[in-house]
Amino acid sequence: MKPTRKKSQDKLAKAHISLRVNGEPVEVAFAPHKTLLEVLREDLALTGTKHGCELGECGCCAVLLDGRPVLSCLALGVAVEGHEVTTVEGMADGATLHPLQEAFAELGAAQCGYCTPGLLLTAKVLLEETPLPSREKIKEALAGNICRCTGYIKIFEAVELAAARMAGKPTEPSNESLYGRP
């Protein structure tokens, strides 16, 4: 027997919103139940934002909403009408990487790379608010971003290196972070 379905389920009206994504004005239509994560990945083809746990536990899907980190898997697409969204694709300035991206690449803080976009964006907000954070402060800020590869040490060191460079401090990574010994 063919299952009976309500007609409204087959032809659900699409939501149509305008917002700014990575500085560009964007208009997008999508099924209204979609999360911001799904809208970014499936309707705007910005797959840099990663689909991890879908429960708000892993931080892979973190994006910036009006400059604040949010978990895009827990935000509805329709809720961002008129807002500014920043994804990892919007971090670099043309071909010039953001200092955080540069430091992550240089120190091997991106291993499999799946958690990296969320970490970069969360760390970006941290450095905007606290230009030279302590190791403890970095740990606290990145506590919502789970990484299963690196053991976090390289990530913390990369954030510290980027913070130092952005503050105009000595720019060489420490011997310890490069060679594992002082």
Next chain:
Amino acid sequence: MAGPNGAKRKELRVIGKPHRKVDADAKVTGQTKYADDLFFPRMLHTKILRSTIPHGLILKIDTSRAESYPGVKVVLLGKDLPIPYGSRHLQGPHDGRPGGRHRSGR
């Protein structure tokens, strides 16, 4: 720095030097494509139905409702596949064939 035979160690260009990973830039810019990031024209999506009963014995599977669902292209069972799959298929089928065991939940 002196080597074992007292000779001055030659400065090496690669060994002992940090090396930027070839894929590091792609990873920090979100350009790396993972399986979930691939989209193809006319791409179909699959959904795996797993047993709710660990080690349950499969007596029969009725796929008629799944097949009649709008948009469904195909419903595949273990019997449709030429080779049994599963991590321990040598111990007997547990791949969705009637008579086989389904080990999901392990």
